[in-house]
Each structure stands twice: as structure tokens, then as C-alpha cells.
Amino acid sequence: MVSHLNNPDATATDGPLSGVVIADFTRVLAGPYCTMLLADMGATVIKVEGPSGDDSRQWVPPARDGVSTYYLSVNRNKNSIMLDMKNPDDLETAYSIIDQADVFIENFKPGGLAQFGLDEQSVAQRWPGIVHASITGFGTAEGAHMPGYDLIAQAVSGMMTVTGSQDGPPQRAGVAIFDVVMGLQATVGVLGALHERAQSGKGQHLEIDLLSASLSGLVNQTTGYVACGNVPTRMGNDHPSLFPYGPFKAADRDIIICCGNDAQFSRMITRLELPDLASDTRFDNVKNRNANREPLRALMEEALAAKSADEWFELLQLDGVPASPVLGIDEGVDFAQKLGLNPVIQAGQGAEAVPLIKHPVTFSRTPARYDKAPPTLDQDRADVLQWLSQAKSLAQGKESHDLAGIAANAAR
Missing domain, CATH: 3.40.50.10540 (Crotonobetainyl-coa:carnitine coa-transferase; domain 1)
Incomplete structure (x- = not known):
């Protein structure tokens, strides 16, 4: 069996739904x-x-x-x-x-x-x-x-x-x-x-x-309401449960940085040459980083101002820190092509x-x-x-x- 009018040479293995x-x-x-x-x-x-x-x-x-x-x-x-x-x-x-x-x-x-x-x-x-x-x-x-x-x-x-x-x-x-x-x-x-x-x-x-x-x-947003009565609001590009997780200003433009756990945060502050943050109780776990977003944002962006977004992207990638430039649709398609x-x-x-x-x-x-x-x-x-x-x-x-x-x- 084949699955398209205009292709009589196709075979039954042409797709998992051939014959449907x-x-x-x-x-x-x-x-x-x-x-x-x-x-x-x-x-x-x-x-x-x-x-x-x-x-x-x-x-x-x-x-x-x-x-x-x-x-x-x-x-x-x-x-x-x-x-x-x-x-x-x-x-x-x-x-x-x-x-x-x-x-x-x-x-x-x-x-x-x-x-x-x-x-x-x-x-x-x-x-x-x-x-x-x-x-x-x-x-x-x-x-x-x-x-x-x-x-x-x-x-x-x-x-x-x-x-x-x-x-x-x-x-x-x-x-x-x-x-x-x-x-x-x-x-x-x-x-x-x-x-x-x-x-x-x-x-x-x-x-x-x-x-x-x-x-x-809406996954976590609707579940937050039905499970514990939390009603979320707009937070711009911030994540309701994670920080840092969003765009941050580098020397030339924004770069996205996403730290989903303490290990990623530790590697990020090492790369940004912010060693003192490792012992700062305001930022030593996810809950505390969420509670102290703006002080942390200011410290990060001060360090990020030393290099361009593309430079930081390359460096953070080497450290296994999730990061990316903010691309247009055209650039996004091209980026996917570069990734094979x-x-x-x-x-x-x-x-x-x-x-x-x-x-x-x-x-x-x-x-x-x-x-x-x-x-x-x-x-x-x-x-x-x-x-x-x-x-x-x-x-x-x-x-x-x-x-x-x-x-x-x-x-x-």
C-alpha cells in the first residue's frame, strides 16, 4: 500500500501511517x-x-x-x-x-x-x-x-x-x-x-x-492555581519559579541565561568572575535567588557588560550553562541549520x-x-x-x- 495519489512507486514502509x-x-x-x-x-x-x-x-x-x-x-x-x-x-x-x-x-x-x-x-x-x-x-x-x-x-x-x-x-x-x-x-x-x-x-x-x-x-501556570490557589501575573521575561532565567544586558545586546539548578548557577558565576556570590546566602538556592532577583540581576549585568552577547554565548556554552543570543526568525532557521x-x-x-x-x-x-x-x-x-x-x-x-x-x- 502507498499513501499519495501521485506516487505509485512508493512502498508500504514509506511512513508509519501508510495505508491509513x-x-x-x-x-x-x-x-x-x-x-x-x-x-x-x-x-x-x-x-x-x-x-x-x-x-x-x-x-x-x-x-x-x-x-x-x-x-x-x-x-x-x-x-x-x-x-x-x-x-x-x-x-x-x-x-x-x-x-x-x-x-x-x-x-x-x-x-x-x-x-x-x-x-x-x-x-x-x-x-x-x-x-x-x-x-x-x-x-x-x-x-x-x-x-x-x-x-x-x-x-x-x-x-x-x-x-x-x-x-x-x-x-x-x-x-x-x-x-x-x-x-x-x-x-x-x-x-x-x-x-x-x-x-x-x-x-x-x-x-x-x-x-x-x-x-x-499553560501547564505550571494553571496547575499553580488549581493546586494551591496561586494566581500568576505578568512578569515580563522573568520565570515565575527560576532566576536567573531570561534576558540580561551584555555589552552590545541582551543574552538569554537560564539556570535551572544550583550547579548551573555555580558554573555561571565562576565564568562571570563573581566568586563572592558562591557564599552569599541571598543566592545560595533557587528560593533565595527568586527572592533577591534585582540585586542579582544588577551584579550579573555589571559583569556581563565586559563582553558582547556572542562572546558570552560561546564562553557559557563551554561551561555547560544554558544560554543563547536573541535571534530573529530568519536567524533562528539559520541557527538550526548550523546545528545540523x-x-x-x-x-x-x-x-x-x-x-x-x-x-x-x-x-x-x-x-x-x-x-x-x-x-x-x-x-x-x-x-x-x-x-x-x-x-x-x-x-x-x-x-x-x-x-x-x-x-x-x-x-x-
């Missing part, structure tokens, strides 16, 4: 990020889009050759078909895609799919073996009416009250971080449900909502290839695949319809339901 088919009815970020990760791992993903396409296709700037890089970032390795589910024929095509799928993922508003017979109960009745993942903004109860935008989640979760300068206004993160967290959590949930289905033969319904993802993603992480891949072949950021997991035997560039709207209609036709005709013989495998059989 995903009916992807999601749009924007969280859902598409989840399905892209699954596609990278070899799953066949059919991206079903409405007549106007995925909203993020229009989110510019920036753009590459007129195409939104927002859309490009989460849609490689997928096969796009445009369906208007208010059209009976298109709705039947949608049903046929789900017929062949192992996983049905959607992020429609709660209740929005009932008119198409794709609500939880209808899906469970018609496709009892399918993994059905519903991604929502704020659940299906009292929050069902709330739009699922990441910024709304950052606001209501408390994220914006712990981000930014202490005396500044509430501050959003520089990326839709909770959409990404929710996409990762959806991926984990789907993989868990697929594993369970392999044992029981039964499907199930998964619910992933943005607020729950956000509260989980090879962050940039080419998705697709030849002229259609698009440079994108690689899959975050490195597999020793079944590496991530980048066969297909993010598709244009309805790009794969003919191939998807051919796949459906062949799948129906081969169903009695229990042949592979993989798109590329069926396409390859049809071409022979």
Missing part, C-alpha cells in the same frame, strides 16, 4: 496542522474544502507566488477536492470519501454538520468503525456559540495576563500557539484511538476544544516544490515524507473521484483502499 486514510474536513490552523502531521507520517489525507476554499488561503501577507504562506505552512502532502455539501451529489461524494476513511476530522461549529448527517450520532451509526475527531473552540455546551479563534483562547485562558511586561497591557503570543497545541493534542488523540481500534475493531468520537487545549498547555538539524525541506517535486519547515519527529526506519506540495483548491478532484470509483469496484475483493495504490492499479 484521513477524511479531512478542517480548515485554518489546528485541524490542518494535525492532518499535515499525519500526512507526513504516510497517511493519505483527502482535504475537503467548500466552494471558497480554506479560509487561510486568503490570509496574506506574506505570500509565495501569490499563495498565502499561512496556508502553505500546514497543508503539504494532502489531496484537495472542493465540495459544496448543500449539493446532493457533492454530499454523496463526501459520504463516499468517509466510507473509505479510517479517520474523519472536522472543525465545524458545534451542530453545524447535523444538517448533512455528519453529527456525532449519525457518524457513529453509519460508520461505527471510524475514528471521528471533532475540533471546536469552546466545546459543545454553553460555549458552543463562541468562535474558535486562538486569540480569544489566549484571552479567556489567562495566557495574556502572564505574557508581556509587568506594567504593560495584556499581550498575545507572537504565534497562534494554542491552535498549534490543539493540533498536536488532536494528533495524539487520533493516534491513540487508531491504536485502540486496532485492538477492538471499534471506532470512537474524540472531542478537542481550544480552551481545554489552552488550559492544558536541517530544518527546511522541499515539499513536492520539480517546479511545484515549496520550501517548508520539516516534520518535528525524526524516524529511524520510516521517515516523514514530503511528496506533495500544498494543493491548489480542487487540484486533485479527478484523482480523488477515480480513487472512489476504483475503491467501490474493488470493495468486494477487499483490495487496498489507498489512493495511490488504486490509481496505480487502474493505470496498469
